[in-house]
Amino acid sequence: MRRDRIIFETVRTTLTILIALLIGYVILLFATDKANEAFKWFLLGPLSTKRRIVELLNRTTPLIFTGLAVSVVFQAEIFNIGAEGQLFFGAVAATFAALYFPHIKFLQIILVMLFAMAAGGAWAAVPAYMKAKWNASELVSSLMMNYVAFFFGLYLVNYHMRDVNAGALVSYRFPRTAWLPRMLRRYNLHPGILIAIGFALLVWFFLYRTKYGYELRMVGKNKEFARFSGIKVENVVIYSQIISGMIAGLAGAIELMGLYKRFVWQMTPGYGFDGIIVALLARNNPLMVIPAALFISYLRTGSYVMGRMTGIAPEIVVMLQAIMILLITAEAFLAFWKRRMIEKSAMSREE
Amino acid sequence: MKAVQMINIVKVYPNGIVANNGVNFEVEVGEIHSLVGENGAGKTTLMKILFGIEQPTQGEIRIFEKPVHISSPHDAIKLGIGMVHQHFMLVPSLTVAENIVLGMEPTKAWGTTIDMDRAVEMVNEVAEKYGLPVPAKEVVLDLPVGIKQRIEILKALIRGAKILILDEPTAVLTPQETEELFVALKNLAKKGMTIIFISHKLNEVKEISDRITVLRDGKTMGTYRVEDVTEEEISRLMVGRDVELVIDRPPAKPGRVVLQVKDLSYYREDGVRVLKGVSFSLRSGEILGVAGVEGNGQRELVEILTGLRFGATGSIVLNGEEVLGLTAYDLRRKKVAHIPEDRIEKGAAVKASIAENLISDRYYKRPFSGRLVLFPKKVIEFAKKAIKMFSIKTDSPLTEVGMLSGGNMQKVVVAREFTSGADLLVADQPTRGIDVGSTEFVRKKIIEVRDSGVAVLLVSADLQEILQLSDRIIVMYKGEIVGYFDKNEGLTEEDLGYYMLGVKRHDPDRVKEAALL
Numbered sequence: 040m041r042r043d044r045i046i047f048e049t050v051r052t053t054l055t056i057l058i059a060l061l062i063g064y065v066i067l068l069f070a071t072d073k074a075n076e077a078f079k080w081f082l083l084g085p086l087s088t089k090r091r092i093v094e095l096l097n098r099t100t101p102l103i104f105t106g107l108a109v110s111v112v113f114q115a116e117i118f119n120i121g122a123e124g125q126l127f128f129g130a131v132a133a134t135f136a137a138l139y140f141p142h143i144k145f146l147q148i149i150l151v152m153l154f155a156m157a158a159g160g161a162w163a164a165v166p167a168y169m170k171a172k173w174n175a176s177e178l179v180s181s182l183m184m185n186y187v188a189f190f191f192g193l194y195l196v197n198y199h200m201r202d203v204n205a206g207a208l209v210s211y212r213f214p215r216t217a218w219l220p221r222m223l224r225r226y227n228l229h230p231g232i233l234i235a236i237g238f239a240l241l242v243w244f245f246l247y248r249t250k251y252g253y254e255l256r257m258v259g260k261n262k263e264f265a266r267f268s269g270i271k272v273e274n275v276v277i278y279s280q281i282i283s284g285m286i287a288g289l290a291g292a293i294e295l296m297g298l299y300k301r302f303v304w305q306m307t308p309g310y311g312f313d314g315i316i317v318a319l320l321a322r323n324n325p326l327m328v329i330p331a332a333l334f335i336s337y338l339r340t341g342s343y344v345m346g347r348m349t350g351i352a353p354e355i356v357v358m359l360q361a362i363m364i365l366l367i368t369a370e371a372f373l374a375f376w377k378r379r380m381i382e383k384s385a386m387s388r389e390e
Numbered sequence: 391m392k393a394v395q396m397i398n399i400v401k402v403y404p405n406g407i408v409a410n411n412g413v414n415f416e417v418e419v420g421e422i423h424s425l426v427g428e429n430g431a432g433k434t435t436l437m438k439i440l441f442g443i444e445q446p447t448q449g450e451i452r453i454f455e456k457p458v459h460i461s462s463p464h465d466a467i468k469l470g471i472g473m474v475h476q477h478f479m480l481v482p483s484l485t486v487a488e489n490i491v492l493g494m495e496p497t498k499a500w501g502t503t504i505d506m507d508r509a510v511e512m513v514n515e516v517a518e519k520y521g522l523p524v525p526a527k528e529v530v531l532d533l534p535v536g537i538k539q540r541i542e543i544l545k546a547l548i549r550g551a552k553i554l555i556l557d558e559p560t561a562v563l564t565p566q567e568t569e570e571l572f573v574a575l576k577n578l579a580k581k582g583m584t585i586i587f588i589s590h591k592l593n594e595v596k597e598i599s600d601r602i603t604v605l606r607d608g609k610t611m612g613t614y615r616v617e618d619v620t621e622e623e624i625s626r627l628m629v630g631r632d633v634e635l636v637i638d639r640p641p642a643k644p645g646r647v648v649l650q651v652k653d654l655s656y657y658r659e660d661g662v663r664v665l666k667g668v669s670f671s672l673r674s675g676e677i678l679g680v681a682g683v684e685g686n687g688q689r690e691l692v693e694i695l696t697g698l699r700f701g702a703t704g705s706i707v708l709n710g711e712e713v714l715g716l717t718a719y720d721l722r723r724k725k726v727a728h729i730p731e732d733r734i735e736k737g738a739a740v741k742a743s744i745a746e747n748l749i750s751d752r753y754y755k756r757p758f759s760g761r762l763v764l765f766p767k768k769v770i771e772f773a774k775k776a777i778k779m780f781s782i783k784t785d786s787p788l789t790e791v792g793m794l795s796g797g798n799m800q801k802v803v804v805a806r807e808f809t810s811g812a813d814l815l816v817a818d819q820p821t822r823g824i825d826v827g828s829t830e831f832v833r834k835k836i837i838e839v840r841d842s843g844v845a846v847l848l849v850s851a852d853l854q855e856i857l858q859l860s861d862r863i864i865v866m867y868k869g870e871i872v873g874y875f876d877k878n879e880g881l882t883e884e885d886l887g888y889y890m891l892g893v894k895r896h897d898p899d900r901v902k903e904a905a906l907l
Contacts (some may be wrong), residue, residue, distance in 0.1 A: 260739035267718055269718050269751050
């Protein structure tokens with residue numbers, strides 16, 4: 040039975056991806072007369088050069104983090120979609136810590152990370168607390184908090200940490216003590232991907248092997264049951280969101296320390312929302328988040344490569360993502376097949 | 391002439407449960423035909439298929455000897471099939487007549503406004519024709535359960551039903567109301583109505599039916615004329631072995647007072663006072679039964695006692711300590727166990743595994759976890775032990791609880807609550823909707839925990855259960871204790887029925903004895 044379900048979900052996910060790609064191809068046919076070439080770049084581009092592989096891996100890192108962050112709250116059946124704002128605010132906090140904390144080798148990196156996690160956690164705590172205390176919809180309040188994080192963060196960076204000598208609206212450059220080391224000599228592959236994979240294992244352990252993870256999952260499976268059993272549901276509602284916010288905040292710090300070495304965003308980077316589709320693809324399983332994030336990163340990278348090589352707008356990938364979200368969340372998609380499979384296995388068990 | 395023929399029906403549910411596996415079922419026109427079987431045997435599924443709520447995976451249906459395809463209740467109604475559900479489907483704020491004509495309202499000249507007078511007329515006509523009088527102009531909300539059921543029957547009749555399905559209609563009725571229902575049903579059958587009666591109360595089945603079809607594990611065990619079989623034979627066919635209908639209950643040896651409830655009152659959110667100065671005591675090693683028609687304050691009483699409902703006044707003393715207003719978190723740690731009325735909503739997480747369900751009240755302590763980390767091996771070990779001890783039918787402790795049958799699901803709940811080492815066990819409808827075998831099992835276990843020194847508060851709508859298990863009984867009516875019985879020897883279901891309906895009541899001094907003061 041459990042194996043049947045895994046087969047079913049795998050087939051469904053694969054089919055979903057294929058359908059999305061097919062639709063993407065059809066759209067390309069309308070957009071250009073070199074559709075085949077564009078599609079080839081899109082599909083194979085990310086693996087065509089070493090630089091692009093590095094790009095692919097670096098882009099995977101924040102998606103793993105936000106995918107994990109979203110998985111944690113989704114497992115508790117809490118729809119906090121504030122990972123975007125938590126990541127952004129974590130990045131602002133990281134900028135502050137990188138510029139003003141004592142410049143001590145190695146130690147500062149740790150401090151910047153911790154500070155960003157605290158900031159992300161604090162940001163997530165606001166809707167969490169409002170939910171636990173007044174039953175305010177976390178969906179709405181976390182979404183609104185994204186805007187607050189964005190504008191408040193921009194204010195802090197642009198008015199207090201801006202490098203006036205730089206040609207763009209960016210912060211001062213981080214001191215070298217706040218740079219993540221390079222893992223390859225010629226390419227900027229930073230160790231974020233390893234930290235992210237480590238976190239995926241950690242989150243898995245937390246969810247499936249600790250008391251708090253157990254509480255969290257039970258609240259997600261049946262809140263009334265959890266309360267009836269003597270689990271403090273309000274606590275779970277709060278700490279699950281704070282943990283999620285901390286993971287998202289850390290993603291912001293790693294992105295800046297590893298890739299840009301300064302605060303560079305004048306628009307939200309969108310990783311938080313991509314995290315939702317990563318979590319959906321991974322069915323909220325922390326270990327599955329890794330391949331799911333890699334896949335989304337692959338699509339993204341492919342679309343950029345295609346854009347650079349053919350001039351087609353990379354935003355096409357957003358459409359593909361939307362199609363995939365629709366198909367995966369649509370319970371009825373392929374339900375008939377699932378039903379037949381269940382009937383067959385049930386009847387064979389009877390005999 | 392055959393009214394219903396269901397031939398070789400197979401139904402597999404989306405969760406993989408095979409509810410019907412080659413069922414054959416035939417009903418003659420004008421007979422009362424009982425469909426019996428344990429819960430999970432497939433009775434309700436079969437009827438849902440007949441009424442078009444579920445689609446069969448395989449099989450053929452004929453109505454009045456014509457092959458049909460019933461794809462929705464709408465089709466079923468057109469074919470002359472009516473169903474009275476276990477849970478009433480009425481709009482409480484509308485009048486009786488409005489409820490009955492809902493969806494087929496007579497309208498005035500322009501077709502824009504409902505012709506209420508005509509509606510009332512229509513209802514009275516049908517009511518008279520079939521001998522089922524109802525107060526057509528009254529609002530449904532406050533009517534007694536027996537009347538609500540009659541409204542449901544009329545709803546089916548006015549739509550031209552010739553085949554009437556009643557799904558466990560007596561589960562919510564008092565003995566007196568059941569009697570009235572039976573008179574009405576026999577009357578309907580005499581007028582040529584075909585009635586399918588679902589129940590697992592065998593004495594009722596014996597009393598009312600012409601023929602009986604027995605289901606077990608989704609298969610037909612046979613159809614019998616009622617005079618050809620005894621209750622014992624039917625139950626053997628249902629369960630597949632001999633069932634002890636009488637449970638051996640040694641006399642109680644009550645000890646110290648565990649729970650003392652004094653003057654407990656509670657106003658519900660809608661301002662209705664659902665508990666009015668309830669007082670009683672409960673000692674270790676005894677079972678106090680709470681009888682009453684559902685909705686007379688029992689649910690609120692249970693939820694207040696187990697820390698799931700707040701805002702009551704009065705006093706609850708547990709092991710010498712005031713606990714009114716504490717949450718389930720606190721009360722669980724003060725050794726209160728609770729079998730809730732609804733196992734799917736509260737008692738279990740159906741999407742979690744059996745093992746995860748079994749530790750939900752103790753996951754935080756040894757041997758299941760240390761400071762932070764769970765010990766999965768210990769959890770599985772315990773789950774395997776519990777599965778064996780409570781004979782839960784499954785192949786693995788990792789099976790999702792939602793995949794189990796109702797009886798096995800309840801065993802999971804019971805296994806957890808009986809092994810929690812509690813001083814007080816609040817058992818709310820512990821055997822509702824589960825099969826005969828599981829019922830017998832759970833009842834025996836309740837006696838066992840009593841004898842191990844637990845104080846048991848047993849709330850049940852099943853009077854047989856109350857009489858069988860309780861050492862003392864209180865009867866609740868409109869939020870008050872109206873009857874108190876110290877010894878239940880010689881007490882019958884009918885006796886309790888009068889108190890449950892508020893016809894009789896003990897004087898306040900006798901009721902005070904429940905508090906053992």
